[in-house]
Amino acid sequence: MILFIIKRVLAGFALLFGVSTATFALVYSGGGDIAGQLLGGDAGPEAVAAKARQLGLDQPLMAQYWHWLTHAITGDLGVSWYSSQPVLPTILQRLSVTLSIVVVALLVVTLASVTIGIVAALRRGWIDRVLQTASVIGLALPSFWVGLVLVIVFAISLRWVPATGFVPFQESPARWFASIVLPVVALGLAAASATAQQVRSAVIGVLEQDYVRTLRARGLSGTRVLWGHVLRNAAPPGLTVLSLQFISMVGGAVIIERIFAINGMGSLAVDSTLKNDIPVVVGVMVVMTVVVVLINLAIDIVNGFINPKATVAS
């Protein structure tokens, strides 16, 4: 297991280097008048040239990359060209907002999808059909539309929760909950629907195995068979789907953050790209790569514990 983790960590570093290099090359070689765009419409050519010099844009690309890389290794991802804020603390602050929503959404998705998936797989019949239909509908509804409807009903009409914004947990747990409840539902609905289908299929697949029939024949209770054997064996595909859903939700948060005016990683990525705030764009890519690598590593480790064959196979 240790060797497995070391291999994964090394692969993660290689991926991080590749992604950061590719991102840097892409955004810096994109062309366009970055300095002029940062200064806005009224700035004259002299001001634009001075800004380009100040940002180091007059230097060769390799020199700019080397400067960035040598600082990035020490944890210094630079300063935003737009807001003058240091990049890493800005990203970490935004990441905490997005993760706050996505982690809760993942929790809700896990609870809902496992419950729905197990009930559908065990009961079958009309309950299965109803839950499957509901899952398909949940999967088909666009998250932005769900978000807008939720805002209209619960924030504007009923005024139960705020329509926009995010309140940090440490500021007020109650207001934090109120600020994330709608984004979590909007973000998690499709994910829960997709994962429920996956859990249902996995559970049905295991239930149809010979050893389950044998366990039942030996007199084990349905609960023990379910929790002790069926779910344990159905878990790996479910976990894999959940890890993919997590990554997908981090990406999908872009739209949800826009609708709810929540300034998380998605908004930061979009805004910094639109503003040509390249240090932030590169920083976002680096941090997101780290997040994805860590999630995959965590899922691999958990899978390894649940099913040791997975570790050997990989």
Next chain:
Amino acid sequence: MPKFPLFLTALLASAVLAISGCSAGGAGAGADTSTLALAAAVDNDTFDPAQLSGGQKDNYWQAVYDTLLKLNYQTMQPEPNVATKWSYNDDKTVLTMTLRDDVKFSDGTPLTADVVAKNAIALRDGKGPNGYMAASLADATAPDPTTVVYKFSAPDPAFLGYLTTTAGAVANPKAIGTPQIATTPSGSGPYVLDTAATIPGTSYTFTRNPHYWNRIAFPYDKVVITPIVELSARLNALKSGQVQGAIIETAGIDEAKASGLQVKSQSVDWRGLMLADRNGTRTPALKDVRVRQAINYALDKNSYLANIERGHGKPTTQIFLPGSPGYVDALDSRYPYDPAKARQLLAEAGYAGGFDLVMPAFDYRSGVQPVMVQQLAAVGIRVRIESVVPDQYNSVMKAGKYSAFWMQLTSGDPWRNAQKTLPAPSAWNGFRVDDPEVTRLMETARRAYGDDGAYAKAMGDISTYVVENAFFAPWYRIDSFYATDGSVDFTFSAWATSPEIRTYHPTQ
């Protein structure tokens, strides 16, 4: 398993608490008259006065910086603020200002004339977006603590107006030149940035400056500005009472009014075409004034305004605002929609068969594009539209890559408008067209500055020359909209698309 019920119980308790306390969390800001909660369409980029860019970011810096002068919205003339009086020498190259002696920065440091002079030099040398406001400044000195003397290389008729905006913002001398000035402002304005309650990019909280000399002019104890990029989210924040005021776009007007929000509008920005290649460098036809006039005649501007912009604006042919020196009422009817006249002018210019014109796509900004292309084709001008990365649109246009292009520019002080668009080394003269008559007319206006009648006539001559020679093809001044939830009111400046902080007050 046993932990799930506990967790769910906690979650449920949080939900009950959240829902029961939601009025405080969601609509609390609107109900509290001691707090002014606004949504901005753009985030703040800097608090450094030498790097401010203004426009929709004005409210951020207006909270922390006082301006030397302020604009009287009735007369559109500057009036005293931090500076109490001022005078020019005869040739308008030396401006002497007297400052209040009771103004202090938020840390208690006195605001003195040498600080004001230092700020002026920092603006000139900072090469920021508004550095052009101090471009003619040769020096700034402080003979005594309440007297500042500006010396200019040439008269600048817009300078006093600039001092009512970003150029008039004065930073603490301890902050000038430090990196912290961009993120942690120290000004002499009505509020100070509460860094503990502020999350850059998310919300900015300002509390009262204990040393502010004019506290009574600002009724709110706290100002919270939340950048919300999406129009729908801004409207939702207004409708749910989270914010009290926000700039909105045309697409949101009906929804805002239907939701009971108060909407005010005014026309500041002009929309239309810039016929930039007047030397015919890329498109030889545009060198002929008759061709440029033909373009003005070929387009049914009133129809665009009525049908595409839904009447939210006023037709114009000028880059100067009504009521400002240089605006000539009669010029607005100079180019009625007349395709026959357009064809005749093209024929006289030797382009009876038309010509090809490459223009950048602007359909993402205005629905007029396909109609414009069709109407130009009807008189023989074959337009080929090229895609341009939207966020690089302005810089590409300023670089002179397109002979003619759609643009929306803010009108304001007429001299400022002229400076930005007409001289050869100006931001929006991408082809560096050096027109000797423009230079002569601007020099005349510069010399006339100080004599209101002569200055207005000289600026009017500039507008007439620019319209007659079809430097541009302005279509209309488009309305800007600002919505409130009814708990606050404000006054629009005729020269800005969003209200100044100082104009907000409770309706009750």
